[in-house]
Amino acid sequence: MALDTDPIATADPAQLDAVDPLSHFRRRFVVPHPDVVYLDGNSLGRPPLRAIERVARVATEEWAGELVRGWDHWLDAPRRVGDLLGTGLLGANPDEIVICDSTTVDFYRLASAALEARPGRRFIVTDRANFPTDRYVLEGLARDRDRAIAWLDPDPIDGPTVDDVAAALAAHPDDIALVTLSHVNYRSAAIADLPSITELAHAAGALVLWDLSHSAGSVPVGLAEHGVDLAVGCTYKYLNGGPGAPAYLYIRSELQAELRNPIQGWFGQADQFEMGQGFRPMAGIGGWLTGTPGILGLAAAEEGIRVSVEAGIDAIRAKKDQLFAGRDTGVPMFMPPIVS
Secondary structure (H helix, E strand, O other), X not given: OOHHHOHHHHOOHXXXXXXXXXXXXHHHEOOOOOOOOOOOOOOOOOOEHHHHHHHHHHHHHHHHHHHXXXXXXXXXXXXXXXXXXXXXXXXXXXXXXXEOOOHHHHHHHHHHHHHHHOOOOOEEEEXXXXXXXXXXXXXXXXXXXOOEEEEEOOEOOOEOOHHHHHHHHHHOOOOEEEEEEEOEOOOOOOEOOHHHHHHHHHHOOOEEEEEOOOOOOOOOOOOOOOOOOEEEEOOOOOOOOOOOOOOEEEXXXXXXXXXXXXXXXXXXXXXXXXXXXXXXXXXXXXXXXXOOOOHHHHHHHHHHHHHHHHHOHHHHHHHHHHHOOOOOOOOOOOOHHHOO
């Protein structure tokens, strides 16, 4: 579609803002320089006003005022915020997502657990254009676990397709342990066919791990609907959680008792304050917690997630479709930083 005939491209932006159901969300963010059009929300989203206020309150009232008594309500934050993210934006069931650690650590843990759950299978399927941290983790796991990577070399714009994955599975019948890809390509914003690729991998007996770092708060995912096994992602991009905000991991409820957490920390212990011998994981997703969570970071991430939940992932996607009519791209449209 030519830009000069596109009604969106030629319309008055002020008129579009006046009828845009999401335009008022701009007022929910800190915008110290209103003339700056910020296009880097894919790396770090602007801070929501409530996040700044919440962090200040946690520091001055809860940390300073309550001291150690704050743990009475801090302990459940990783699971509570995980449920907000999972049910509000990612289409997960309750108790399937926990907010903790970094994306790299969470990715390592889930990939490691998946390989252990498929001991007789040697290959991991991923693509050479996948986000670097994922590739580096997989290379280390393959080296240390006597596994091999079946590399995909997809189109640099479109990213991995169903046919690409099918070819890799066919080349190594009954020998693929894990298929892991990014849902949204971090370079081109192309969206992978998550439902079809997940179904294809399952038919071959493999587990599937999706990186949702450029999906959450950007496009609908449908984790439960599509039977996704495992997923990870960060909260500082389109979820506006702040620099270094904690990551999240997802495990389908049916797999939680089957997979083993390779990093057994005291926050995942069934009776955490018994301080007893031997690790007995907490039931459900809580068993995948490790060490003490960063409460200030969690507080900021919760407020960032809440803004997107309030806007609604379908409305966010609809705005993208309106702004990029005729273009098949996954670039997220609910990016308050870019609205000027």
